[in-house]
Amino acid sequence: MLKSNPVLSKLLAFFGISALLGALGAGMLLPAGVLAGAAAQVGTEMLDEIPAELNEEPVSVPSKILDQDGNEIATFYAEDRTPVDLEDISQHMIDAVIAIEDERFYEHSGVDGEGLARAMVHNLTSDTQQGASTITQQYVNNVLVNYQNLNGLRTTVSGSKSVPDKVREMKLAVAIEKEMSKDEILEGYLNIVLFTGRTYGVESAARLFFNKSAADLNIPESALLAGLVQSPNALNPETNPEGATNRRNLVLGNMHRHGFITQEEYDEAVASEIELDMNPLPSGCYHARDGFEYFCDYVQRMILADPAFGPDRESRQRMLDRAGLEVTTTIDSELQQAAVDTARRNVPAGENEGVGSAMVTVQQNTGNIKTMAQNTEYAVGEDLPDGQISMNFNVDHEWGGGGGFQLGSTLKPFVFMAWMGAGNSMRDTVDASRDNYTGAEFPAYCLDKGHANVTGEWNVNNAIGDMKKTMRADYGLYWSINTATVAAAYETDLCAITDITTAAGITGAGPDGGPLDPSHPSFTLGAYEVSPLSMASAYSTLASGGTYCEPRAIESIVDAEGNEYTVPPIQCSPGALNADNVKELNNTLTQLADDRISQGELDFPIAGKTGTNNFESSTWFVGYTSDLSTASWVGNYRGVGEDYTLRNKTIGGRYFQDAWGSLIAGPMWVEYMKVAGPKYDTDPFPEFDGPTGDVSVRGTAPSPDDDDSSDNEDSSDEGDASNETESSQDDESTDTANTESAADAEAGAEDADTADDTEDTED
Structure with a gap:
């Protein structure tokens, strides 16, 4: 041998x-x-x-996505x-x-x-x-x-x-x-x-x-x-x-x-018999922790788009599957679970076809995303049952979103920021009596002619009666009066408004994206489709006294060999918005949030604004404390027209004859903030040095007028103004922003008396 x-x-x-x-x-x-x-x-x-040379590479090791405290959210691997x-x-x-x-x-x-x-x-x-x-x-x-x-x-x-x-x-x-x-x-x-x-x-x-x-x-x-x-x-x-x-x-x-x-x-x-106790390790976002799947998908897309992890998408995916990356994110698991539970409880997935809810929170002065939640079940494929979808409601199309949702009145604070930037005060008056802007020329310094023309007929209406009159700007914003907002825009400059929205990070969420277009004056009433993440970040600029921070989801990435990778740092722009003007604006938005959203349920300082689109198919409340800014959205993710309205539906056990931001998205935000608020700082907002005072609306609310809100006879006596007029857009696709021609955009205003918004109305 x-x-x-x-x-x-x-x-x-x-x-x-x-x-x-x-x-x-x-x-x-x-x-x-x-x-x-x-x-x-x-x-x-x-x-x-x-001796021959053995070409070695580190063995393939699963990568993990972790929350801010190091707890595992999801695992990725080619080899377990x-x-x-x-x-x-x-x-x-x-x-x-x-x-x-x-x-x-x-x-x-x-x-x-x-x-x-x-x-x-x-x-x-x-x-x-x-x-x-x-x-x-x-x-x-x-x-x-x-x-x-x-x-x-x-x-x-x-x-x-x-x-x-x-x-x-x-x-x-x-x-x-x-x-x-x-x-x-x-x-x-x-x-x-x-x-x-x-x-x-x-x-x-x-x-x-x-x-x-x-x-x-x-x-x-x-x-x-x-x-x-x-x-x-x-x-x-x-x-x-x-x-x-x-x-x-x-x-x-x-x-x-x-x-x-x-x-x-x-x-x-x-x-002995073989006794198995099978415990397979799931891989990918589909198997992420319950409620974290959409955030996982967002993080994965961020990595696959980053050249730091390879020259192309395939090599980056290979890195994620094999390099043993530890991806520590900004997500707060306690808040995330609260947001998921709140979104699902208030708007059960599949209860009404296409009706969804979303909540996303960013932290002031860092842009760190603390929650990214929605009511649906994460699923990939075609012909999925209602309530199962891969689309992330909270983000832009580029990052897995569908294209955003019409803003409604949530855009109005930025119109009034430009109003103040032109040398006005929220205590100054606007001529809200004017309701016809047919043929009007709105100042717009960045356009070729220096103005934007209304080429079609544009009649602006309000959901609350007796509001076509001269009023203080803060009063008009508090009650979300359309004629007051358009009057402020007309006396300011449309490009100055889009300068402010751009500085606050507001961009279209659709495939084309980009800053808001000042060519169409109707954008001032919230016709654009924007993602909740963009709005949460924009409102954090108001909460922080004017500093805009880009939203970020990743704190650090380290591979199995201990190599650290460069991730987007905290990127903030102090002075993006005028601090004094922000302080003055917050005086109105704190009263609005206290009186009409919290109604005494939260014992710490809050501020924010509601929003609803024309057909009541998209409702919002974007609110903030000194440390957190959260966008709460409820709407139909399948479309924006009358066929997709939330009116006359039972949602989460409640029947809604009218569907406004103050009735659905607002209470959902309050419920979530009962958990989120106490965990983070809730300091008082800096006070404005100049005169402000009460907006003189506490107690008795304006009453509706059938002539101005003929389609809204059932508005509450506590009701506020319409979010926008029919001028928003005719296109019902949720995947495209409102960028049609001015003539098309404003032509729909002829029907405003029968399809005006009625958002922000309270019970």
Whole structure:
């Protein structure tokens, strides 16, 4: 019998190159005619005793997305693997894999001459085949396959190796044995080898099949896993229990024969039934923590768009699947769960076709996203049941959103910011009596002619009667009076308004995106479709005294090797809006939020504004404290027209004859803030130095007038003004912003008396 030879060159000298190739050819079932050519391929360089170089890459390790406190949100992997030290692997597992894969592992130096000779003789004289690869050779092969996978090269898996491949593998095994200890090789092997499917390494295999650590594997469990290495998928005990049992018992026999277990232990293990406790590791955002799926999707898209993680989307996905990234995000799990629960409780998914809800929170002075929630179930595919959708309501189309929702009156505070920027005060009056702007020219310094023309008929109406009169600006904003807002815009400059909306980060959410277009005066009443995230960030500019911070979701990224990657830093623009004007505006918005939204339910300072579109298919409340800004949205994500209205629907157990921001989105915001507010700072807002005072609306509210709100007879006595007129847009698609021509945009105003908004009305 041939003795085990520690050096490959001595083995080659003993056999001769032709004999070795013959043995390899027989072992690999190669046709005899191939061997002559193979000998030439191998060449004398294959016999060089200089150690070959093993191209290594870090083994593929799952990546994790974490919340701000390090708690796991989701996992991504191409290979489910959790590397562990050898000391954290059961001795039974170590013994089992040596017994079945390489009984002379601690004796040879990388290549087992005795095993190679035995395999050669067996394979030439028998119908069955034996392999002769040592654990070291298998480790080398797995390292090579890992390198090839990561670099898009030809993969030399078992059954596809050429003779030169095999000789190179043997040479590398000898070289590795000179560089690594036996325990290091064994540890590397047990962490890299495939056990089944996409499960690699003994720790992940132990968790998958037995829901335990590799350190806790007993004798029959260890034998079962060791047996899988030969044919990881065919011997899967979940799908082939008989084959897995037979293979396990073969391993147990080897363990007994080589003295790793006693006769009693062998008998007990062979007699035992396979008891699986399957615990697969889910991968991707679909399997993220409940309620975190849409935020996970947003983070994944951010990574896949970042050149820091590769030159193209495919390479970035490979990085996410294989590099063991720890992506620490800005999300606050406690607030996220509160937002998800609130969104689902108030607007149950699937209760009404296409009716959704969303809540997104950003932190002032950082832009950190603390929550991103919606009521629907995250799902990918076509013809999904209502209430299941992959579209993220909170973000722009670019990041997985559908295109945003019409803003309604939530845009009006920024119109009045421009009004103050022109030298006015919220205590000054506007001529809200004017309701016809047909043919009017609105100042717009950035347009070619210096103004925007209303080329069609535009009649502006209000939902509340007796409001077409001169009034203070703060009074007009408090009651969301359309004629007051348009009058302020007419006396200001449309480009000055869009300068402010751009500075506050308000952009169209659709595929074309971009800043709001001042060419159409109707935009001042909230006709544009914008994402809740953009609005939460814009209102945080009001909360912070004028500083705009770009929203960010990722705090840090570190890979499995400890390398840190550059992520978008906190990017804030102090002075984006005039601080004094913000203070004066907040005087109105705090009263609005206190009187008409909170109604005493929150005992800390708040501010904000409601909004509803023409057809009451999109309702808002965007509110803030000194530390958090949250956009609350409820609407129909399938469209904006009359067919998609929320009127006359029962939503979350409540019947809504009228659907306004103050009735749906506002109370949802208050419920959520009962959890969110106390956790973060709720300092008083800085006071305006100049005169402000009460907007003189507490107590008695204006009453509706049938002449001005003929479609809104049921408005409450506490009702506020319409969010916008029919001039918003005719297009009912939620995926396109309101950018049609001025004539088209304003032509719909003819029907304003029968389709005006009635948002912000309270019970």
